[in-house]
Amino acid sequence: MKKYTKMYLAWAxxxxxxxxxxxxxxxFNGSGSIAFENFSFSLDNYSRFFSPLYLKMFAISILIAILTTVICLLLAYPIAYIISKKDEKTAQIFLFIFIMPMWINLLLRTYGWISLLGRNGMLNRFLAIFNLGPLNMMYTLTAxxxxxxxxxxxxxVIQIYNALKKVDSNLIEAALDLGANKKEIFKKVIFPLSLPGVYTGIIMVFIPAISTFVISNLLGGQKVYMIGNLIDQQFTFTGNWGxxxxxxxxxxxxxxxxxxxQRKFGRELQGDII
Structure with missing residues (x-):
């Protein structure tokens, strides 16, 4: 056990x-050079970030990440709730359907959306059958x-599903015995007990959403520029590593x-439930 612990610590x-x-x-390298022999201690890199241009870019990134998180939550909760009501075998099949696309490379999945949302993409071709479109969806915030x-x-979906599956069925039966209807059971029993999964899901969506650059670069072009794109540009094109x-x-x-x-709310929620 100690051997594996040391290996993990070395890897970390x-x-x-x-x-x-x-x-x-x-x-803190004010020279912006990659070589450490040209290192020049400075706080200019941090002061530069707090200029209006980059603060606006950061605010836009946060708003996009929040919007993405809210939409994911609104879609994921009913999906996870429906799956949690299925038998174990059926639920595993539905979860597999959600997880399977993640086995494909992110770039390939994103290029797939380009072929769908492009001016000559599949969606516009479908709309053309009904004499609709074409819609300019590529290189927009919507895309x-x-x-x-x-x-x-x-x-x-996975985080909320795991939380819903942990809800004790005896609590639901007790609520039914006390005369609660389905709406009251969901509001006062199921939803509060699923909040730990909701909080975890929010963090797992918000963190990669605010730092992503591949999706915004390919689907947003030069019109949607997030903080992740700025970091990528500084390391790969501009060369200003500082x-x-x-x-x-x-x-x-x-x-x-x-x-x-998230941890603070999680602990407070766990204490309230207990």
Missing amino acids: FVFIILPLILIFLYS VIVGMVYEFLPFM FGSATAIILILILFIALGI
Whole structure:
């Protein structure tokens, strides 16, 4: 057991902790150079991020992530609730259908949406049968939201489903014996007990949604530019690793705050239930 623990700690240090340390150090490099021999300590990278241009970009990223999370929640809860009412074998089949697309590479899944939403895509060809369209859906906020909801919806469904399956059926039977109807049972028993799964699902959707860059780049083009695109651009095109690292550190801090809020609400909710 100790052997595997040491292996895990070594793996975590090399692939998680060390890269974070390097990014943290690069964030204070005012020269923007990749080489550490040209390192020049400065806070300019952080002060640059808090300019109106980048703060607006960050705010837009947060709003898009929140909108994606809300849509995923509204879609996922009824889906997870319906699946939780099925027998075990049928439920596993439905969950497999949701998980199966995740086995395909993210780029391929996103390119699939390009072929669907493009001006000559399958959706516009279908609308043309009824003399409708064509619709200009590509390189819009709508296309980005659709792609992100498709990508992150399974995370929300699985978490809520797991929470619903843990609801004690004896509590539902007791509520029925006390004269509660189905609406009251859902409102006062099922939904409160499923909130831990809802909170976890929100975090699992919000965190990748705010930091994504592939979906917004391919489906949004130059019209939808998120904070993840800014970080990617600084590392791959501009070559300003200092500013890219500072932006990444700020994003990591925001994500840690979100995780802290989720844990706080989770503990309070667990205490209320107990």
